[in-house]
Amino acid sequence: MQTIRYAVDAQGIADITFDEPGSPVNTMCLAWQDDLCDLLDRLTQDLPSIRGIVLQSAKASFFAGADLKALLRGSEADAPRLFAEIQRMKKQFRRLETLGKPVVACLNGAALGGGWEVALAAHHRIAVDDERIAFGLPEVTLGLIPGASGITKMTRLLGLTAAQPFVLEGRTFGPREAQSLGLVHELVGDASQLRAHALAWIDSHPTAVQPWDDKAWKMPGGTAAQPKVASALAVAPAMLRKTTRGLYPAPEAAMAVMAEGSLVDFDTALRIESRYLAQVASGATARSMIQAFFFDLNAVKSGRSRPRDVPRSRPLKVGVLGAGMMGAGIAWANASRGIATVLKDVSLDKAEAGKAHAARLAAARVAKGRMSDAEAAALLGRIVPTAHDADLQGCDLVVEAVFENRALKAQVTAAAEPFLGAAGGFATGVFASNTSTLPISGLARASARPEKFIGIHFFSPVDRMKLVEIIRGERTDDETVARAFDYVLAIGKLPIVVGDARGFFTSRVFGRFVTEGASMLAEGIPAPVIENAALSAGMPVGPLAVLDETSLGLSVQVLEQARADFAAEGRTHCATAGERLIEIMVKEHRRSGRAAGGGFYDYPADGRKTLWPDLKRLFERSDVAWDLAELKDRLLWRQAVETARCLHEGVLRSVHEANIGSIFGIGFPGWTGGALQFIYGMGVERFALRAAELASTHGEGFAMDESLLDTLRRHQPRV
Incomplete structure (x- = not known):
């Protein structure tokens, strides 16, 4: 085996050590999946001489999870293959936990995603008591769902309600919280003590079964069929949709796995989980979110853009x-x-x-x-x-x-x-x-x-x-x-x-977002429609609300400074329709934003903010037709095109900084993977075709020439 070391000592203890070569962490790569099958064959063959099994890691962490690069290379057509691979892996986990021998996981470090699912295959889990260690199932933050039995087991261990933060939100937890939840059974001071405690537990538990394989077991809090649980679940999808706006398939799929899986036997629940994971993991949203929230984010954190020859330091x-x-x-x-x-x-x-x-x-x-x-x-x-x-x-x-x-x-x-x-x-x-x-x-x-x-x-x-x-x-x-x-x-x-x-x-692209929204208002489109279009597209706040928060007055100051700078260079700054409308709001209507008492919105002292009623009288036109899908496209495409221009002009130097900057700085929707991943996930040619359609109707802000497209092609990430 390439990624797993296996040995049985004279006392009948099978030591299984995960040690993926050439990698700082252990992952569920294809080699590991093959090795897992071979391992279970060897364990089955050696079973008469085995008293207990110890799972451990040769890395600083226990196990890191799935091979995300492999998922990036996939497509919707790969769903059947993914289902088969997931089921094959789960079969080995089931073989391991039903051998009739006690299995102990020694958690020397982090066990996240698939790593935590490996740990859940053990009957007993022992962890180092270190607050820096994290456990859990953060897959939804990458557009995925746990699929190597994580949802099914966490739901059965904690119950449908208690498991939701860990499954639907991807909340992680440390060793002490894991122990309080009953997910970890023992804590030790350091990694050198793990094996001794594992052997002691094996000695006192010659046989072991998982809770869900015990005939007397019942799910904590009850299944989805019980009236109290069913009534709570009846509103849960609507509440979840309010958060996801229907743009993030993973949380909704995870909830379905929890509810449906609670109504059937354990092995059927595992198949349900596999089907949902195969569907989600092969989708475009998952690929985009993996690219942004794993690869791009790690590129930023690792300092890929930092000059390399300068020693690291910290200001005092x-x-x-x-x-x-x-x-x-x-x-x-x-x-x-x-x-x-x-x-x-x-x-x-x-x-x-x-x-x-x-x-x-x-x-x-x-x-x-x-x-x-x-x-x-x-x-x-x-x-x-x-x-x-x-x-x-x-x-x-x-x-x-x-x-x-x-x-x-x-x-x-x-x-x-x-x-x-x-x-x-x-x-x-x-x-x-x-x-x-x-x-x-x-x-x-x-x-x-x-x-x-x-x-x-x-x-x-x-x-x-x-x-x-x-x-x-x-x-x-x-x-x-x-x-x-x-x-x-x-x-x-x-x-x-x-x-x-x-x-x-960020300010440049953000400016295009808010002025595009203001331009829509100048065209006569109702303000509520504009705000809802932004929210429906996945932006955290509508453009008019954002303008109020950041100050319309500041936007006018920036506009005036731009005019002065252009004039100093012998040029004329041509304001957009949106910029002119903002200027009208400030100079003619004395509406400078929230800090000044009101802008596009009113801010009553004893209630929630509401759109300024005069917007309808001043700007809305009954003869203007609008299409929600078109408005959403305008808001997203305008930002993505401007991001591409920043890359083309050298303002941006990398795709990963564009994606992370657009998500964390501007609020570009996370489901897209960032402003440039939005383009790459769709395909440069398809994106450019839609941009040309928008440019023909809504102006040169959407225009993309061939040199800009060449820049995008040249910088496209290779998997």
Whole structure:
């Protein structure tokens, strides 16, 4: 066997060690599936001399799960083959757990997805008591469902209701929670103790059966046939559809497996599970989500875009200029990861107000049990509010988070830079601008060291948003990019590195989304229809609601700055219909967004927000025909086309950063796998054909020339 080591000692203990060659983890690759069949044949042959079986791993983790690359290469036509492979694997699991011999899984590390299903094939599970270890079935986060008996067994072990968070949401859990749930039976201090405890259990349990093979066993809470459970399940699909909007097949399939499987015998339930998995795993949504949420996400986290020749480091002290919501959020992000932070504003009162925002965030976490009082106090102790630039002395990094005004940013840059210096983390200090739209190369002109000047664009609210966009200016050097990258990872965020241009990547594409929505309103399409089209397509919020949250006034400021910059270059900036409508909302109707009291929506103090009634009178036209599918396409295609242009122009340097940036920064629908995966999943030619149709009706924003298509073909990921 290539991936499994097998030996039976003199005491009759069969040691089975998973050890996939050339891989840091064990996976359910085809070689392992073949080896599993051979293993069960050998176990069956040696059964008379075996007292017990121990499952263990030669890797740092126990088992990682399915071979995802193989799934990426598949198509809908592969469903029958997948079903057969899944059933073949399950047959071996059933053989193992019905041999009549006690089987113990020694969980030295993580067991996720298929790895947890391997562990569930054992009668007894022993784990190392380490909070860093994760167990569970996170398949739905990749557009898949557990299919190697995971749904069937978790439902039978926990019950239909209790199993739902772990199956439908993919929630993982640590060793102690696993023990409290009865999913892990023993905990040990370290991996060296696992085998001894396994042998002791085998000695005291010469025979063992799984709970579902015990004739006296009953499912906790009852099956879907029982009235109480049935009444709850009657509304569950509708509640789930409210969350998925019908765009994510996996959770709905998983729920069906749970309910249907509870009504039949164990082996029939396994076949039901296999059928649903084969259908989901062979679908386009699963392939797109695997690409984005596994391969692309890991590419970002592993630092594929980080300059390689620069040693890794971590800042010891960071300065933040501006204690508004953004600056206060950045200070919180630093302090929550153990980084000393100087929070500066024009007055101590304003700086203290910024720290108070961090205090409110800490208090909320203490109230929810996610942080202790001592941890909160230590976190807040790392934030030092000040009104003096001199207190920035010795900061490795300074991040300015002041208003989007070029002159103001130049002023604070010149004032703060003299105090940057080495504090053991960086060889030299780095100055970063948190601008969302202003080109970094232009802002760097105010710096005495433009090679150490960089853009670090956080998203609001900082405490919840994972993405951070790192913008490299014309003169920014590799060391500065690497230091910024390391800093973003150090505070637990996802960094993508992009080129310098107006709006960079995320703000530029986000702008196309919201202005396309505003353009629809300018055409006379009803505002509720526009908002619902975005939600139906999978966007988290409608374009008009997003404009309100980010401020229509800010959008007008950006438009005016663009006009001024174009004029300075001897050009004229031509506003789109959507941009002009936003300008009308602000300048003629004094509707600047939520923070200003109202924009496209009204925000009553004692109720939920509602669309501003005057939108119907001012903009809606009864003679305008609209089609929901067309509106959804416009919103998605407009963003995807602009993302492709960013790749073509060099603003984006990789497909994985485009996909992760669009999902985590803009809210591009996860079911697509990201803005470029949306194109690749459909096929470049098919996407371009639809883009041409939209361009002919809705303008050049959808146009794609042959050179752009060539860029897309050249960058298409190869599996």
